[in-house]
Amino acid sequence: MTASLSPTAPLSPTARSTIRRGARRARTDRAELYAVLDAGLICHLGVVLGDAPVVLPTAYGRIDDTLYLHGSTGAGTLRAAATGAPVCVTVTHVDGVVYARSVFHFSMNYRSAVVHGRARIVDDADERLAGLRAVTQHVAPGSWDHARLPNRKELAATAVLALDLDEASVKVRTGPPVDDDEDVAAGGRWAGVVPTRTVFDVPQPCPLLPPDTPAPPHVAAR
């Protein structure tokens, strides 16, 4: 695991993690990278298979400056990522649809983090458990201490990958549309933002639970 950098350390952009389009939307604090990653439920993992990109949704977790991914040892994308080939992990939150007065200026409010690098397969037993814990706690906080932990057979079937967060970019758009002056002056067209957000609904207990089993606090709190 990489030692944690200061949350205010710059993201140390390389050429490909330097945002060129919409550079005013680029964020450069490590704390903002953490915030975007920690607020997500899933990431989109990109690998190259043959000469083609493959992008699949997957769970992840973070410990300091390391992102952990897990999956079946049989999954093609995980296997490809585990060879040390380049990967890209992207986490996106859509915060709103930006309605402009002109079609050209329609946009989205969003927060996105893009991490480039080469993943390493985690072999060390302690780090494997720590990585799996990070993924579980990320997706379902409190669950590592509630659920049965993985046994030897389950661990053998699970690949754990680590990706260092040293090449990453963060982009954030907020606020109202940016329209041309003439369109604002012309009037007659609505403009603004329709905010979007992800909500958690009432937990649905497994039908195999005894009737009226209450959801424990770590579930009910969502």
Next chain:
Amino acid sequence: MTASLSPTAPLSPTARSTIRRGARRARTDRAELYAVLDAGLICHLGVVLGDAPVVLPTAYGRIDDTLYLHGSTGAGTLRAAATGAPVCVTVTHVDGVVYARSVFHFSMNYRSAVVHGRARIVDDADERLAGLRAVTQHVAPGSWDHARLPNRKELAATAVLALDLDEASVKVRTGPPVDDDEDVAAGGRWAGVVPTRTVFDVPQPCPLLPPDTPAPPHVAAR
């Protein structure tokens, strides 16, 4: 534009669009591909730059069996995609967090569509407008008829890409956790689903609008 296939036509999977992991979650109707694509706000577009994947969120729209993407003519990923190099477009909806009795069986309920192919740059003026209309209407239904349409300069700054939907896969997970019998019998641990969903909040008018300008029906209806 490709002629529309029957919504019940199979997705005609190739090797890479054949789902191997969790094959029971694979859907094979074209109508299900349309449903997943049409319900999304953004996709994740994967391209290969150098030898590395790059995955970026972007807007899209669909007409029959063609997906349209647009962006600045200056954007690197769009330029890469426009060369006819392989791309991958993935749309994912997270529908819930699946809490199991064992960490190993934690999962997500989701719907995802993965489209493989080579995008073509759209040159025909009518198809360019149709593609831009599809993207705008997808992100903000009703807006193409409300907002000012793109002028010549704006059109010149916009790249429109088309990707045929003939190599795609759809995967859907629904329902409660699938736990081992021994864990169910042992009892004492909660299991179930915490559903998640994206909601639209009250529209926020642009501060430059006259006070009390009402949101038009196509906006208020969200």
